[in-house]
Amino acid sequence: METLIDGFFNLRILRESAPFLLRGLGMTLLLAVVAIPLGMVGGLALALLSTVQNRLVRWTAIVYTDFFRAFPPLVLLLFIAYGLPFLGMKPPPFVAVAIAFLLNTSSYFGEILRAGIESVPNGQHEAARSTGLSRFQSLRLVIVPQAVRNVGPDLVSNVLEVVKLTSIASVVALPELLYAARQVQSVTYNATPVIAAGIIYLLLLWPLVRLLSRYERQSVQIR
DSSP: OOHHHHOOHHHHHHHHHHHHHHHHHHHHHHHHHHHHHHHHHHHHHHHHHSSSHHHHHEEEEHHHHHHHHHSSSHHHIIIIIIIGGGGOOOOOHHHEEEEHHHHHHHHHHHHHHHHHHSSSOHHHHHHHHHOOOOHHIIIIIIHHHHHHHTTTTHHHHHHHHHHHHGGGGGTOOOOOHHHHHHHHHHTTTTHHHHHHHHHHHHHHHHHHHHHHHHHHHHHHHHH
């Protein structure tokens, strides 16, 4: 038991690693603050494009969504960070991560929002247009708000996945939480920093998990 505690729950190492973990947490939060809005905006654009009458535009949005949902995000990040320099473009690590997250998360948010838009009855579209609203106004003021409410649990669930996905930024040496923990572990030869990082993720995401559970219970009650 003492060996287990010393190797995984060493308080001395935890105190020494705390400043590094807090800096890593700050970078993780910054990534989430950038990636989630980018993904939602990109996803909304994809969802709206997939509803237009023009077949070329609609199928372009569908192919984009399917491709980046199927493409591994880690491979995508590695290609952007280490492949683009061969084409004369060398984005900084943070920019490379932001681009990779935009491409990946927008495809997931786009599919969720598309399903939400399609869940709104056609009568809502017709009623909005009959009041004199343009197609864009009816989407912005009537359809999209209802769509977001219909797929609220799925959006919250995807936000959870995006926050956890920020850990892949460590492969391009961006000092987020997991990267900081592994760096300290490599120096101390102790797993305590990694365990602490896992606990921080748990505390960070627990409120979202509870919110998701509440959303799901409300959805079941409404049905």
